[in-house]
Structure formats: structure tokens, C-alpha cells
Amino acid sequence: MSGESIIEVVGVGKKYIKRNSQSYPTAREQLMKLFRSPWKLLDSPRKEEFWALKDISFEVKPGEVVGIIGRNGSGKSTLLKILSRITEPTEGYVKLRGRVSSLLEVGTGFHPELTGRENIFFNGTILGMSRKEIQSKFDAIVNFADIGDFLDIPLKYYSNGMAMRLAFAVAAHLDPDILIIDEVLAVGDLEFQNKCLNKAEEISSNSGRTILFVSHQMSQIRRLCHKVIWIDQGHIRAIGGTAEVIGEYEKFFLSTDRDLSSAQRLNQKAAFRQWYIQDSGQKVHVLSHFDSVKVVFALEVYKLLHQPLIDIALKNAAGQILWGHRTQHSSLSIGSYELEFLFAFLPLSRGMYSWHISVYDLEGKVDVWEGLPMMQVELPSYQHHSDQWSGIMNLPYKLELRQLSEIDGYLLR
């Protein structure tokens, strides 16, 4: 048994087809096509194929906790969807030996009109528990969720935090052989995250559960995982021990100094050397607090610059510009410079970002740099737990609901 793997992934690939016009063919389109040129119906429409995953092979032994890392769009989520059987692979196969539960979201199927009790049962069965099983764990779930008297009250009256706790409580009491978790720990406040992380640790160490865990947060991966798989552009880039792979990953994305030999070789007038966040005397590339943030860009000027313009853009992983800025200076003589921005705070969602920076002078482009390493944001999340609704800003808040009057009395008058 010990030698046998519990998860075996062999040559898995997933091809998506982007249709040119739209992905939803209408019956009318099909009929028109049949009418106009029946022979063409056999042709495949002009479409673009792309492989979200290709040649993925790995094994997981029972009891291992494996982290999956990679940038957004690297294929991580597709891999999880295949392992959770939500979508089928185009090629290759996966063997799973044992009961699988996947948590791609917490609280799947929660309904606001149903009570906490009803939602526990429904969510539990969706996640693969039998009613009998839920019955036997019911008290433990309610205790963990800590929702007190709200058990028989419809979910719509719950605070966001309460609903989250309830959802995680159900998930934490799943008892599968293999547990697949997708970033679900990235929601809720820090205290709640910690509670979840502790529970995950407890599950893996006490019961020898096999866990596959996707996260952007290296701190969580370091804490939980024995082994890490780094996926990049649909391929496995590295696989191995946690420290080793995360080290490589960070070296790639968080490597500090830029290689300036090419800039000098090309006889540039100036070049950006590095950027960093100044955090209590240290140069870091991780944003982890909502206090003021000093972002520093280091510029080497090799020849005098007349009236230089410095443009800065903060881009998210999808390439969207979240903030852009231009500064103009009279002139910069030869030497090393630091351009320091002091932001009151940066309300960003978790994930990877990059600072694109460029300098122009009167004669045109001097240097354009895409600001490696990327900036990693690990702030507590104040956003909707579902990606679809979370938006791009992560605005910290204090929330209060006040009842000002009783509506029926008011209306009657």
C-alpha cells in the first residue's frame, strides 16, 4: 500500500476551442448554414484551439499534502476542475483511489431563503456526504461554525462572516480520502483564515488525509504542503519539495536586481535597476498590510537626460492597468536615483501585480521596464468570496447596520 500512489495523473491535456463569433451557436445559425451551403455543415467552423494544459503527469502518495502554484491563467484551475471531474480531459487519464471531495468554493448551493440547518444538509450532500453522515456530525459542524441561535433562521439574515463560517464548518467535516481545495482559505478575515489553516493542518496530520491545495499565498503553501507542483503556461515547470520549488518560483518572480548588461551594451542613456517596497528597513516585493506603502524605483542614469518623463503603470495579472501616472522633471544628470512613491495605502485584491515603468526624454524612448519581480499582494480580503463578484479593489471597511425605524408602523401612518 505504501508504495502505491493515491492520485495518478498521466499525460493529461485539456484543449479549449474558442469559436470565432460566439460560443453559443443558435439553432437559427445552424439552420441558415444548412440552407445556404449544406456541404459546409461538415466543415468545422473557423475556430481557435488552445491547450490550457498539456502533458501533465504526476503522482501523489497517500497522506501527502501537495501544493499547486502558478500565475493566474497558468492552468491550475483547469487541473483542479479535471481532478474534481467537473470537466473532462481531452487526453490522458487520472486515477483516483478513494473518495474525493473538492472545495472549489465554500458554501456551494447555499440558499438565502433556507435556514442554517437546511443549508448544512444541502451543502453537505452536494459535497458528497450522506444525510446519515451529516446527522452524526451535525453538532460538531454547528459548534465549529459558532452561529449560536441562528441555526433555524434563514441564511439571508446572517452576517457575511457567519455565512462563511458555516460554509467552512461543513467543508471541514468532510471525510474523504482525497481533499481538493482551491484558494478557499483566501476569504474571510485573518483570524478566520488562521482557524481554517489550523483545521487543514489538523486534518492532514491527524488523519493522514491526502490534500491537493491551490494557493497564491506562499506562506500558506509553506505551512501546509510537503510537495509543490509549479504550473506555468499549461505545463509542469517544477515539481518537488516545498522549499525547493517555492525557492525557484520566487527566484523567478521575485528575483531582485535586473540584469543591466544589455542596457549598457545597447548604449542606453538610462535604465531602471530595481524596484521594491520599503518595509521597516527591508526591501520586499510582498504587500501584506493596509498601512502606508513606500514603493521605490531605482534608476541608473548614464548620460544626461533633458526634461525626462517617467511613466508608471500598475497592472494586475490580467494586464489591466489599475493606476497610471506621469512625472516630469527638469533634467537628470549622471548618477543613481531613487524615485519613491509614498501611498497612503494600496487597496488591492490578492494576487500578482507588476509595476511597468518607462522613461522618455526629448529625443524619445530611453528605457521601458516591466518591473520584475512581480508584486505579490497578500492582504486580508474584504471582498466577496466569489471571484465573479469580488471586483478589483480590496477596500477595508467597518460595517454597521442600524435600524432607524420600524417600517410597517411608518407606512401605516
Add this chain to the structure above:
Amino acid sequence: MLEEIIIKPRQGLRIDLKEIWQYRELLYSLVLRDIKIRYKHTAIGVGWVLLQPLAMMLLFTLFFGRFIKTSTNEMPYAVFALSGAVVWAYFSNAINNAANSLQQYKYIISKVYFPRLILPIVGVSVGAIDFAISLALLMVILLFYGVTLKLTLLALPLVSIAVIFVSFSVGVWLSALNAIYYDIRYILPFLIQLWLFASPVVYPVSVVPEKWQMYYYLNPLVGLLEGFRWCLSGVGAIPNSFWVSIGIAILLSIGGVTYFRRVESTLADLL
């Protein structure tokens, strides 16, 4: 013993009935949840179940009762109309629910695995409770009109199950088509209306000209309604048309389930 799951591109179109059985608790949960949510949203709750067929019976009796002179299987027209209305109300709701089931649950489809065929089954099952309640109403009306209850009434539960099966055979097609073609949701209300007129709900089969009856019986609701009313009237043996309906429904569901299976493999990518 560890169960082993192999995930690979599926080639065959075989439907794993055993798997659906394994997921029966989810099926039950989904049905229960749907029913609960529905009644929490409405003011008179279960009342609607009785109101819909009763209103139909009243309307039919007022507007059609006097025009339809031909025999209605030796039962008062009101009873004839109500029996049609009860079956029709269930059938139209069931195929409508089934058709929308994949859309309705797409947020679950994209997050959790389960055999997707459960969803159209849920769609036709949710109304089964209402159907049972309206059958009870039908019994009351039978007694009210002084119709003598025949022994054939004992077959009513079985014929009712056939009604659910026929609805499934149509619903499974609609659910898969609706996932692929956007048009289905616009065609559906029209289709349901047309189907009402093409079925002996308000009128007996005998008003249909004889030369067309052969085609008429291709509509599985025709034999189904004749079988259903036979249980109430108890005249003669169960009509052959009932078995024709069952045969058509079996063919429809084999085709529908196979087609559903084909759509299923790309479902998460489509929705």
C-alpha cells in the same frame, strides 16, 4: 476497500445507472430544497397546487363544456376536464422545469461533480408532490359528481408513474437542447401551448378526424390521457393507445439520454 475512479476522455455513450443510484441522496436533497424554496416564496404555498387545475377545470367547463357534445368517456365533462387539467398541469410544469434545470443549477455544475442527468430528473420530480396532491383533489371531485369508483382506479398510481416517465422522456431532450441552443427558451412557451391543443386535454380523441388519428397517436400524451381516464371510467380494457405512448416514451428517453450524455461531457465548458 478503496473505490477507484478513472477520469479520462469518455468515448462511449453508456449511461451509468448505478452511479445515478449512488447519488440518490443528492437527487432527494435537490428536490426537497426546490420544494422548500418554492413554498417559502409564495403566500398561499400549497394552495397553488390545487388552484391551478381547479381554475383550468372551471375555465374549460365554462367555455368548452357546452360545445363538446360528443361523449366524454361516460363521465361528466367537468371530471373529464379536471383529469386532463391535472395531467396537463403536471406535464407542462415538469418539462418546463427539466428544460431549465441545467441553467438553474449551473453554479453547482461548475463547482461540484455529480451525474448531470440528475438535474432533469429533479426537474420532473419536483412537481410530483403537487401531482399527488392534485390527484387527491381529483378524487374529491369524482365523489362530488357522483361518479362510481371502479376497480380500475387501483391502476391510477401506476398510470401516474407513466405520466412522470413520459414527462421525463420529453424533459431530458429539452434540458440538453436548452444547454446547447439559446433558442429553446423562446420556443418553449410556444411549444407548450401548441402541445395543449394537440392533446386531448379539453376535448376527447373522438373529435379528431379518423384519417389523422394515426399521426395524432404519435403524441405520447394522447395515449397517456386515454389510459389515465380509463382508470376513472373503468370502461373496457386499458386502451392500446396507452401502450403506444409508453413505447414512444421509451424510444424518446433512450434517444434523449444518449443525447444528454453527449452534451454532458462539454457542459461545464458551455454554461
